[in-house]
Amino acid sequence: MQTAIAIAGVRKTYGRLTALRGIDFSIRQGEFFGLLGPNGAGKSTLISIIAGLTRMDAGQVSVMGYDTVLQFRQARRQLGVVPQELVFDPFFTVRDMLRIQAGYYGCGREAWPWIDEMLERLDLSEKAGSSMRALSGGMKRRVLIAQALVHRPPVVILDEPTAGVDVELRRTLWEFTTELHRQGTTVVLTTHYLEEAQELCERIAILDKGALQVIETTPQLLARHPFRFLRLKLADGSVLPESLRPMVVGEVNGAIELKLESGKHPIAGVFVALRDAGIAIEDVQTREPDLEDIFVELTGEHARPQEAGA
């Protein structure tokens, strides 16, 4: 399979802070790829380097085989990037902005029908003539996505496209990116919603503190740590036996959550221990680990600050 983005030995420091400490990996053509990591991991820095916005201190990056420094024109024509920040040009209307952006990439009037189609798909048709400054945050986000796609690039990078976006728009964006992917576009997605990454991405890289922690297919990643969770609701006043305490990882809605490592802690063993201690169980639930659990396991941090009661 051919490479869409090749990243080799990329290092970046900002003064004394090392943002990227030697990153090597590639993304294949046609892949739906997830780039994950906690805040400050270096995801946006890496994306800026791929896009040519930031200079790397060492290393090479190529997009569809074109070096992003030496062949920057070809490389950039292959790439569309949705930046993390909601940036916009207040001087122009939505449609003008998109036409200008298409023009930068050498696309003239022939791109106009595609622009209108995207406006339609992203539910922006009504706002096409509005000034950029008159749009809501979610609308601006959609314009940014359209802007990244005006020149129909084979590789698209979305840096947290769903941050601060309502449920409906998130769904629209998922459908939109899934369709792009189905049509052959390589999609790279950064997000802090791990269920989103788990759902959409075929392969995932996790960055932490400027280093690549892991890069695996999503099923491999999920199977990587063989454990599962057991939730127990004990009868009122019962106390968990001493032998089970080390497995406790949390409490959810009054139920105790235990983390069981496969092979080491069979579920049957837990029940035996409870019976021996004479404890009555009111309710039992098991849960397979999701990407969030793997993420915590690898980085020691939650992908998103935990919402109260979640």
Place this chain on the structure above:
Amino acid sequence: MSPDQIGFLTLLKKEVKRFWSVLGQTVTAPVITTVLYLLVFAQAMKDRSSAYDGISYTQFLLPGLVMMAVIQNAFANTSSSIVQSKIMGNLVFLQMAPLGPFEWFGAYLLAALLRVTLVAMAMLAVTLPFVSLPIQAPWALLAVFLLSGSSLAVIGLIAGIVAEKFDHIAAFTNFFIVPLSFLSGVFYSVHALPTLWYQASHLNPFFYMIDGFRYGFFGQADAPIALSLAWCAGFFVLSSAVCLRMLITGYKLKK
């Protein structure tokens, strides 16, 4: 047209649209300022001679005022565009695009040149009823105009790249552009100055822009036209070299 050419023309069009959509600020305002200067000074100094044969003081004054407006507006056009895009963060759209340093340079320069051409033409048209100017040396006039407008557009581009906020541009305008353009013989012939100031004027590039521009109209000026053209060309080459170097290396624009 090649994709690169379309890209360049798009950036040029965008920059033109930017000042075109606020013509009141970008063209009308400087024209009004100039007309006011002309009325006030021509009235106050009406008994003065211009130091040039057969040229009234009002006639003497107008080319200098036009060139001063060219200097200030060419600088303002590029510097404000870049700084605004930097502050709003939308410069990334251009930085991610497949446009090279020469396209940036050319598009910003030409847009500023178009704005100052409009400003200069409007000024000459509006003042035509009171002041008529001869055009003795059209080629020199055109050359000085283009070199001066381009130089200041490029200086504005440099200032925009270096500046981190609007205050920096305002400071550069107030402490450099405005004083130097006022101290360059707009309102007087430098021959009328005390020796020290007279000599200092000859180290000010804006003096040669204004003096050379005046030569284009009257066929006479304080400095020889060849010297003025050489200063204007030298200034343009020097500022362009600095600016292109910044654009090529990504100075301040690439983190």
